[in-house]
Amino acid sequence: MAAVSRHVEPVATMSLQLEKPMLKFYFHPSPNPAKVALLLEELGAEYEVVPVDTRKGEQFSPAFLAINPNAKTPALTDGDATLFDSTAILLYLTQKHDRFLPPATPKVQAQFLSWMMFVASGIGPYSGQAVHFKHFAPEPKEYAVNRYDYEAERHWGLIDKRLSEGQYMMGDTYTVLDMAVWGWARAVPFIFGADAWTSLPNVKRLLDEINARPAAQAAEALASRHTFKKDMDDEARAAMFPQNKRLTQA
């Protein structure tokens, strides 16, 4: 977990900077951290990236577990405030900065929170499990692949329909909800295959539009600041799929 500093400050402003609470962003180049990276860049926030190489098991280091007992990326510290779970971080930062949120009327908030939670509890987990069973699980897996592929497809279909009704998830305004969708939309071809976009044209439109934003390009560039392990070897499988130990012990 080596710290990587961003934004070199001119010496004249350094003492001022040191007094400010610094954001530390615990990052791995995967969908949930990507949402937070995009928001930090859209906010123009000052932050330090702390790489957590989950394929090397760094998510289980005591220092990281003290911040995220769930041993997953992303996590964030803001001075002595610690946060984990991408949706909690997105809501914390947008509320703190009062930016990228839709109007606070009950009618709009009701839709905003419903779709935020739909992305958090539906899009992320079903997409993640579809990827796991299609790309990483041992045979036999037909039943599990079918279930998670079906549910992931159904969830993405609902996002596509919502986006067919307006430019963004909340209509005319780009909000943090679009950033939450973007994190996983980048993975759609990996989830469903290369021709997935033919059935999700509105998701593709949003993805392309956000990809063209400087903040998205800066968020993507974080991946190249550190050499993350790419191989899914025994070490990586042991770190990421600890449940497999029970199969060999049985």
Ligand SMILES: N[C@@H](CCC(=O)N[C@@H](CS)C(=O)NCC(=O)O)C(=O)O
């Ligand atoms: N609900 C959590 C899920 C976090 C999560 O699953 N993160 C993945 C990366 S997208 C991770 O750290 N995987 C490593 C592991 O499972 O060991 C969130 O939204 O932040």
